Amino acid sequence: MEITIKFIFFSCPKKKCLNKIEILLSYFHSFLFLTDKIKYMGLTVFSDEYYMNEALKEARKAFDAGEVPVGAVIVCKDRIVARAHNLTETLNDVTAHAEMQAFTAAANYLNSKYLRDCTLYVTLEPCVMCAGGAYWTQIGRIVYGAEDEKRGFSLLGKPVLHPATQLEKGVLAKPCSRLMTEFFRKKRD
Ligand SMILES: [Zn+2]
Numbered sequence: 001m002e003i004t005i006k007f008i009f010f011s012c013p014k015k016k017c018l019n020k021i022e023i024l025l026s027y028f029h030s031f032l033f034l035t036d037k038i039k040y041m042g043l044t045v046f047s048d049e050y051y052m053n054e055a056l057k058e059a060r061k062a063f064d065a066g067e068v069p070v071g072a073v074i075v076c077k078d079r080i081v082a083r084a085h086n087l088t089e090t091l092n093d094v095t096a097h098a099e100m101q102a103f104t105a106a107a108n109y110l111n112s113k114y115l116r117d118c119t120l121y122v123t124l125e126p127c128v129m130c131a132g133g134a135y136w137t138q139i140g141r142i143v144y145g146a147e148d149e150k151r152g153f154s155l156l157g158k159p160v161l162h163p164a165t166q167l168e169k170g171v172l173a174k175p176c177s178r179l180m181t182e183f184f185r186k187k188r189d
Pocket of ligand 1: 097099126127128129130131
């Protein structure tokens, strides 16, 4: 932007061009203001909602495969380093929850068993097994969408997560739980 303004100024240093420069500057300020506004509203590309949407895409893959629709992504320094969805039916393995696979994939990708600089985004509240897995990874943050009233780790009423793990609940909770409801309704029909 700065380069454009200088170019106009030097190539046409007449009075009317100063107006153009003023207009350009005002656009530039509006742009900065808008960027700040967007950041303030939490609508940046790297928002929790953005990554939860990516986890939802994984959950939809599970849905289409006839699996309980839970999806997860792990993010490290604004980059998705693992994507996974529930595969318990496909692998005939009750431990093949989205989070467990995401931990393994992220650890492989980062070549580190600890995920201290990472955030797990998962569409459903983790179960006790996955919360226990998260403990061992020492993951920095967990963000989940819908509550799991039957199997969620919070039902235990004891601290399961690592003391360094921050927790955020209810991000895009409605679409996350809607997918679960739709899946079980379809299964009953
Ligand atoms: Zn689990």
